[in-house]
Amino acid sequence: MSEAVGSTSDPGKTGHVLSMRGIGKSFLGVRVLSGVDLEVAAGEVHAVVGENGAGKSTLMKIICGVHAPDEGTIELDGRPVAFGHPLQAQRSGIMIIHQEFNLLPERTVAENVFLGREPVRRGLVDRAAMEKATARLLDELGESTFGPRDTVKRLPVAQQQIVEIVKALSVNARLLVMDEPSAALAEHEVELLYRLIGRLRDRGVAVVYISHRLREVFDVADRVTVLKDGARVTTLPIGEVTPDELIRLMVGRDLGTYYPPRSAGAGEVRLSLRAAGNHKLRDIDLELRAGEIVGIAGLQGSGRSELAKAIFGAEPFTTGEMTPSRPRSVREGVALGIGLVTEDRKAEGLALRQSVRDNVLLVARAVGAGNRGGVGDLLERVRLSPGRGEHEVRYLSGGNQQKVVLVKWMTMAPRVLLFDEPTRGVDVGAKAAIHDLMRELANDGTAIMMISSELPELIGMSDRIVVLRDGRIAGTLPAGASEEAVMGLAAGEVA
Amino acid sequence: MKRALPILAVLVLLLAAIAIANPFFLEPAGFLAFLKRAAPLVILAAGQYFVVVSGEFDLSVGSLVTAEVVIAARLIDGDESATWPVLALLIVAGPLAGLVNGVLTTKLRVPSFIVTLGMLLVLSGAVFLWTGGAPRGALSEGFRAFGRGGLGPVPWSVLILLAVGAAAIWLMRADFGRTLMATGDNERAAALSGVRVDRVKIFAFMLSGLSAAVAAILLGGFAGVSAQAGQGLEFSAITAVVLGGVVLGGGRGSVLAAMAGAVTLEALFTLLNLYGISGALEFTVQGVIIIAAVAAGAVRLPRKPTPRRGDAHAAS
Amino acid sequence: MDLLTRARRPARLPHGGPATHLRDPVRVVFLALAGLVAAGWALVALDGGQFLTLESVVGIQQRSAALGIVAIGQTLAILAGSLDLSVAYLISLASLVAAEIMAGQDGNIGPAIAAVLAISALVGLVNGLVIARLRVHAFIATLGVALIIKGVVDHLYDGPAGKVPESFQLLGYSRAGPIPVSAMLWAGVAVVAWFLLSRTRLGYRIYAVGGNEEVARLSGIRTSRVIVITHVLCSVCAGIAGLLLAARLGAGAPTVGTDGGYDLESIAAVVLGGTALAGGRGGVAGTVGGVLLLAVLDTLFNQLEVNSFVKDVVRGAVIVVAVAVYARHGTRRPA
Amino acid sequence: AGCTTDKPAATTPSAAPAASAQGSGTGAQSKFFVQADFDAQLAMRSQPPEGPVDRPWEQAIAPKMTGTARYKKDGPYHLCFSNAAVNNPWRQVGWKTMQAEVGLHEEIGKFTALDAEGKDDKQISDIAELQAKGCDALIVSPNTTATLTPAVTAACGKVPVIVFDRGVETDCPVTFIKPIGGYAFGADAAEFLAAKVPAGGKVLALRILPGVDVLETRWSAAKVIFDRSRVQVVGVEFTDGDAARTKSIVSDYIQRHGRIDGVWMDAGATAVAAVEAFEDAGLPVPPINGEDQQDFLQKWKDAGLTAVAPTYPTYQWRTPVIAALRILKGEEVPETWNLPQPKVTAENLSSYLKPNMPPLHYALCGCEELPGFPETWGGRKG
Numbered sequence A: 001m002s003e004a005v006g007s008t009s010d011p012g013k014t015g016h017v018l019s020m021r022g023i024g025k026s027f028l029g030v031r032v033l034s035g036v037d038l039e040v041a042a043g044e045v046h047a048v049v050g051e052n053g054a055g056k057s058t059l060m061k062i063i064c065g066v067h068a069p070d071e072g073t074i075e076l077d078g079r080p081v082a083f084g085h086p087l088q089a090q091r092s093g094i095m096i097i098h099q100e101f102n103l104l105p106e107r108t109v110a111e112n113v114f115l116g117r118e119p120v121r122r123g124l125v126d127r128a129a130m131e132k133a134t135a136r137l138l139d140e141l142g143e144s145t146f147g148p149r150d151t152v153k154r155l156p157v158a159q160q161q162i163v164e165i166v167k168a169l170s171v172n173a174r175l176l177v178m179d180e181p182s183a184a185l186a187e188h189e190v191e192l193l194y195r196l197i198g199r200l201r202d203r204g205v206a207v208v209y210i211s212h213r214l215r216e217v218f219d220v221a222d223r224v225t226v227l228k229d230g231a232r233v234t235t236l237p238i239g240e241v242t243p244d245e246l247i248r249l250m251v252g253r254d255l256g257t258y259y260p261p262r263s264a265g266a267g268e269v270r271l272s273l274r275a276a277g278n279h280k281l282r283d284i285d286l287e288l289r290a291g292e293i294v295g296i297a298g299l300q301g302s303g304r305s306e307l308a309k310a311i312f313g314a315e316p317f318t319t320g321e322m323t324p325s326r327p328r329s330v331r332e333g334v335a336l337g338i339g340l341v342t343e344d345r346k347a348e349g350l351a352l353r354q355s356v357r358d359n360v361l362l363v364a365r366a367v368g369a370g371n372r373g374g375v376g377d378l379l380e381r382v383r384l385s386p387g388r389g390e391h392e393v394r395y396l397s398g399g400n401q402q403k404v405v406l407v408k409w410m411t412m413a414p415r416v417l418l419f420d421e422p423t424r425g426v427d428v429g430a431k432a433a434i435h436d437l438m439r440e441l442a443n444d445g446t447a448i449m450m451i452s453s454e455l456p457e458l459i460g461m462s463d464r465i466v467v468l469r470d471g472r473i474a475g476t477l478p479a480g481a482s483e484e485a486v487m488g489l490a491a492g493e494v495a
Numbered sequence B: 001m002k003r004a005l006p007i008l009a010v011l012v013l014l015l016a017a018i019a020i021a022n023p024f025f026l027e028p029a030g031f032l033a034f035l036k037r038a039a040p041l042v043i044l045a046a047g048q049y050f051v052v053v054s055g056e057f058d059l060s061v062g063s064l065v066t067a068e069v070v071i072a073a074r075l076i077d078g079d080e081s082a083t084w085p086v087l088a089l090l091i092v093a094g095p096l097a098g099l100v101n102g103v104l105t106t107k108l109r110v111p112s113f114i115v116t117l118g119m120l121l122v123l124s125g126a127v128f129l130w131t132g133g134a135p136r137g138a139l140s141e142g143f144r145a146f147g148r149g150g151l152g153p154v155p156w157s158v159l160i161l162l163a164v165g166a167a168a169i170w171l172m173r174a175d176f177g178r179t180l181m182a183t184g185d186n187e188r189a190a191a192l193s194g195v196r197v198d199r200v201k202i203f204a205f206m207l208s209g210l211s212a213a214v215a216a217i218l219l220g221g222f223a224g225v226s227a228q229a230g231q232g233l234e235f236s237a238i239t240a241v242v243l244g245g246v247v248l249g250g251g252r253g254s255v256l257a258a259m260a261g262a263v264t265l266e267a268l269f270t271l272l273n274l275y276g277i278s279g280a281l282e283f284t285v286q287g288v289i290i291i292a293a294v295a296a297g298a299v300r301l302p303r304k305p306t307p308r309r310g311d312a313h314a315a316s
Numbered sequence C: 001m002d003l004l005t006r007a008r009r010p011a012r013l014p015h016g017g018p019a020t021h022l023r024d025p026v027r028v029v030f031l032a033l034a035g036l037v038a039a040g041w042a043l044v045a046l047d048g049g050q051f052l053t054l055e056s057v058v059g060i061q062q063r064s065a066a067l068g069i070v071a072i073g074q075t076l077a078i079l080a081g082s083l084d085l086s087v088a089y090l091i092s093l094a095s096l097v098a099a100e101i102m103a104g105q106d107g108n109i110g111p112a113i114a115a116v117l118a119i120s121a122l123v124g125l126v127n128g129l130v131i132a133r134l135r136v137h138a139f140i141a142t143l144g145v146a147l148i149i150k151g152v153v154d155h156l157y158d159g160p161a162g163k164v165p166e167s168f169q170l171l172g173y174s175r176a177g178p179i180p181v182s183a184m185l186w187a188g189v190a191v192v193a194w195f196l197l198s199r200t201r202l203g204y205r206i207y208a209v210g211g212n213e214e215v216a217r218l219s220g221i222r223t224s225r226v227i228v229i230t231h232v233l234c235s236v237c238a239g240i241a242g243l244l245l246a247a248r249l250g251a252g253a254p255t256v257g258t259d260g261g262y263d264l265e266s267i268a269a270v271v272l273g274g275t276a277l278a279g280g281r282g283g284v285a286g287t288v289g290g291v292l293l294l295a296v297l298d299t300l301f302n303q304l305e306v307n308s309f310v311k312d313v314v315r316g317a318v319i320v321v322a323v324a325v326y327a328r329h330g331t332r333r334p335a
Numbered sequence D: 001a002g003c004t005t006d007k008p009a010a011t012t013p014s015a016a017p018a019a020s021a022q023g024s025g026t027g028a029q030s031k032f033f034v035q036a037d038f039d040a041q042l043a044m045r046s047q048p049p050e051g052p053v054d055r056p057w058e059q060a061i062a063p064k065m066t067g068t069a070r071y072k073k074d075g076p077y078h079l080c081f082s083n084a085a086v087n088n089p090w091r092q093v094g095w096k097t098m099q100a101e102v103g104l105h106e107e108i109g110k111f112t113a114l115d116a117e118g119k120d121d122k123q124i125s126d127i128a129e130l131q132a133k134g135c136d137a138l139i140v141s142p143n144t145t146a147t148l149t150p151a152v153t154a155a156c157g158k159v160p161v162i163v164f165d166r167g168v169e170t171d172c173p174v175t176f177i178k179p180i181g182g183y184a185f186g187a188d189a190a191e192f193l194a195a196k197v198p199a200g201g202k203v204l205a206l207r208i209l210p211g212v213d214v215l216e217t218r219w220s221a222a223k224v225i226f227d228r229s230r231v232q233v234v235g236v237e238f239t240d241g242d243a244a245r246t247k248s249i250v251s252d253y254i255q256r257h258g259r260i261d262g263v264w265m266d267a268g269a270t271a272v273a274a275v276e277a278f279e280d281a282g283l284p285v286p287p288i289n290g291e292d293q294q295d296f297l298q299k300w301k302d303a304g305l306t307a308v309a310p311t312y313p314t315y316q317w318r319t320p321v322i323a324a325l326r327i328l329k330g331e332e333v334p335e336t337w338n339l340p341q342p343k344v345t346a347e348n349l350s351s352y353l354k355p356n357m358p359p360l361h362y363a364l365c366g367c368e369e370l371p372g373f374p375e376t377w378g379g380r381k382g
């Protein structure tokens, strides 16, 4: 805490803590931001929204010294600043929770929280002080399941996210940037985040909040800035805009209805589980039918991803039965006609430095089958111009990347397709396109299972919702069930 | 191909400089002699490429080359009729060593740097244990022909080099190559797409072993049996691959560029020799050029983001 | 009562069962070391000899001191996610610089040590800058620097040169009872490095940079600086080893570093000690164990007069097996 | 325990004067060159050795005997050997020969050998460790001359020490065993070339590596001879003892100079590679020297080369064992034991050529009568 910079010269609720003007930035000749203005006042929660690739994260990285802007000025409390390194931003009281994972798995919680700012006494790192301060912060958050000395890699993802939040709070920041802090959190966990943000606001901290979940934006923000194609569209008090208007501002058009219409009815049984289980799952009975989208709900760690991976063959089922047969490897899963759109496309779905084409053909090449000729048609079908086939995937927006993953499985014409968080971190426009595609695939006779932590999406898309709790099926709900009903089952409360 | 351009430019420049100092180099015989000398390293670089692009290292190729030459000499022992059986044995033994490297790396999850370092120690120890400290026996004339003789004016080594080069390029365009590349880029994504990543990597190590076997046949043929046949070749091969713009860590670079890197390295040696840079300072020049070339080639591309849920460690 | 805590199941945190003992590589190395000493005792006794005589205990330490010091430096580099292949040539260079400047005169010892440390630091600086600023992979960068030093050394020297005065040779030969001065020097370097890693900010930053350079940078750490400093320290360790070898040889020798195979052997000792080659995990204690393990193995082979080729085979196998054991116990859970 | 040192009291290395005679193409004279030693060795070549004619490893040229009565003790003896390395065929043949020699003597109760694997530092520790093993005599084949001196000096105080092959910079060992030496080797080859290569002819000199005294003296003697002759030395190159490198270097020289009229080599191991470079270029092989290795002798015969092969006989590995026993029995031994150093010529080639032995075998091993011959040396019966 020795270097923490408090807001000693409080500009008051009127002055702007941060004011950026005319910010422009290009990467390798590609213009990513141009002429962006952003002003954030003390005690304000300022949401920044926009489609994937709109430039939100880039703007945030400029604020905190990761990137230097090509043009424009940044003022902090009215004084111009130019950060050459994240360290300088930190010293000026700017903290950020990055969109990307930002912890050292091999180090302890306390070491991570104070990373780069370790307190020293007589030249030596003061472990005790560090751990005490971390413990206090965890306490403040009501976090009691882990302590300052636990190694981060042993924590589940949600708890790792808490560590990141604690890390940001450990500095008495005057400006806190949160770039999709909720992406790894389940909805109810977001509630806690709200409370934290509220407390920071009361303390006069300026907060920049980025999320693709519009509901969160309306829940916490005071003002919202919309970015589109690297430029600022507008900045509005949150009370002056409706969700539909906000979407139109982001996408530039009306998106109409949120979810495609449900199908008429389910067809033959494509896959069924009887009392299936493993180290994490118990007594799973489940049927997936042609033409049907089955939603899987549950809290973080309830076993949803595990279920998808086990059906797919990436993890084993050790008990029970699966028909037509139980795959013992991914290849056997693929041979059974099963595909899996993983929940983390960058870590598990894509080879980012390979071309779109190589990614799309990966499954077909791996198993030596599939429709290789029709790649161009498939790309067109998901509205990716076939000309982009040779582009490296990492240059695509999140939504387009997700489409590549989808096409990868479409080359195999799967009988069963499992979607794990298919729209996580995907903007509203691409999200609607993916929803449409899922329904199209179902209508073409594919059996679909969909996991999502976003309840409106899950309820909007599913023909049937299976709720998992602690690795078991807590119940099954019909299409259109209420959020309360789902949550009740998931959390084990009497609904 | 685009990534191969800078190295090809450097290569042309070096070749021109050699030609100026030694006009004989422009004659077919002179150029063929150069290619013949470069062949073993180029072949090794092609083999090393498969391993590097899959995200691994193979430090054992140098001692594998030595081992193969020494084993061949002892087994053939000057007996002409043993030539072909022993050749066949070498061609099998190389990939076999690669198989062990690959299995230990993938199944035991030991970094390949360590596995192949261990293999280096084990191979050199075992071979000399078997021969009592120095090579014994002799290679037959038939064996030597691959490194000494030729088809008319074209040395066998050059023909073999062309064949290996064509095969390597073909392999990289085939399903194997594409899945290997994807594995080097993102192993987890490849595995979840049905790629048998262990098998693909093991195969890459086997190809590296095979290239060592071929290089051993050419080197043994060229100069006869020697305990130094493969000395330092692992470092030369990795250097060549990197000079060709292939990225240590995997997932990027072309096999053609890797081979061009090896030719460039050989051209560099030739040039330094021609201009009479004193024997020792040659190393200094080589060191400076390697660092400079790699530094110049390291265009600052955006780094791979570390995803929230992924394993924070890239494979070594 | 908030949802967050209720919904989460308790994290699987380590408990002190017997399995976790084996999860710590440092314990494994020292257990293996103890086992080897016991086995050696038995084997040599069967052979009619005595394993731990004063001479062999002194021998083990003398044999491991130089490698030990280099390996400490290498540990720092590897922890920071780098590695240094130039140490072997630097050792040769350092021994020559030391012996040439000393030229047999006691009065020159000070300047000679200063010069060696300065040159080593310079080499480390170059290594570090090439890696951190020019963004050349450490493997290639340090290999390149190794070639540069080799060229210079080979160009200037064709055999042992210089002379180390008697008083400085004591560094290589004196001992207090069973503890040679060289081993004390090694212990000193190890303690300093341990202290650095576990108690100073620099140490924390070395782990951070090795664990994930991008995370470190985003957390406000000047990663280039950490890498450069680490390489300077690594090279200084190699320089100290060069001084020690000069004291032992009485002269500088252009091949003493490469003959000793200090480049790959130091890396092998580090990973044998459980430090992850990818960086960010491990430490000095393991390295000390790794070096001692190699030295005891050497002594055992010596006593049993095992052919040196068998040694290479065994050594190669031991290294691979050890790292395989760590891989098995270390990273069960995906992060 | 107080402070102890295992270090010897004082060493006085003889700084070799660099008698530099700038010659044509041969560069500066080696700092290892000592005119007196050069003269002595060249003279020794024509001095008849003393001792049994059929056992050259027991012969000595102009021996100055030294008494050893103070080392006399009763057997059985424990002999120890600190070996620099077994890393090339020459040392491999020698090591086999030494072991066989040990086998001949029942009075040797125990023979302990440590291999330093080419590492100075290890050999220093090895020597220290051997002293603790209760050796009656210590044989040392030093890895490097200067750097092993302190360790050998230290050992001298405790046991009788016998040094052979490469020397040390102290005369504390009871005896130093070596063939006549490098000057004689280098001169034998250079004189041959000077005689066979026409005036103005281009000679290429190939050396293994710099800095090893026994190799430095070979080249420095050749340099003296070449400087006096009318041949032109167009290049002096280091081959690392690597056949491929040798062949490449020779090919390059042929390419650059159009022709090469003679090849001088400081060691024979890569002589065949040099010969092949001419063959592969379709040129006649010029006068060349090799060593007494079978592959070269065979090539010589098959291709009818104009060649000579000075030797550095591996039978010298027998002598230290013999010397050690004599010392322990209190018999006199030469202070410096100069073994005869024959050369293979066109006339006596056939007597050294042994087709049943492996190609890297050294003819002058003196091992033909030893038990286990020829199999132990990798040869075939018949």
Ligand SMILES: Nc1ncnc2c1ncn2[C@@H]1O[C@H](COP(=O)(O)OP(=O)(O)OP(=O)(O)O)[C@@H](O)[C@H]1O
Pocket: A027, A028, A032, A050, A051, A052, A053, A054, A055, A056, A057, A058, A059, A099, A394, A395, A396, A397, A398, A425, A427, B301, B302, B303
């Ligand atoms: N380091 C970089 N190098 C090159 N291009 C980059 C880099 N970082 C971002 N980009 C590109 O800049 C554009 C804006 O990316 P940015 O990450 O800021 O978008 P975003 O609005 O945060 O999107 P998302 O909602 O998906 O997080 C994208 O096209 C992206 O590919």
Ligand SMILES: Nc1ncnc2c1ncn2[C@@H]1O[C@H](COP(=O)(O)OP(=O)(O)OP(=O)(O)O)[C@@H](O)[C@H]1O
Pocket: A154, A155, A156, A157, A280, A298, A299, A300, A301, A302, A303, A304, A305, A306, A307, A343, A453, C009, C010, C011, C012, C334
């Ligand atoms: N309590 C826990 N301790 C350790 N790891 C956990 C824990 N809970 C979940 N994980 C890890 O998190 C990952 C996801 O687990 P799981 O399939 O159970 O979650 P999920 O229901 O899909 O939740 P989500 O996908 O939202 O994280 C798995 O890799 C699992 O090992």
Ligand SMILES: O[C@@H]1[C@@H](O)[C@H](O)OC[C@H]1O
Pocket: D088, D090, D091, D165, D166, D214, D267, D312
């Ligand atoms: O020891 C030396 C040996 O290694 C070399 O091959 O020939 C000369 C010897 O002195």
Ligand SMILES: [Mg+2]
Pocket: A056, A057, A058, A099, A179
């Ligand atoms: Mg973003």
Ligand SMILES: [Mg+2]
Pocket: A304, A305, A306, A343, A420
């Ligand atoms: Mg999940």
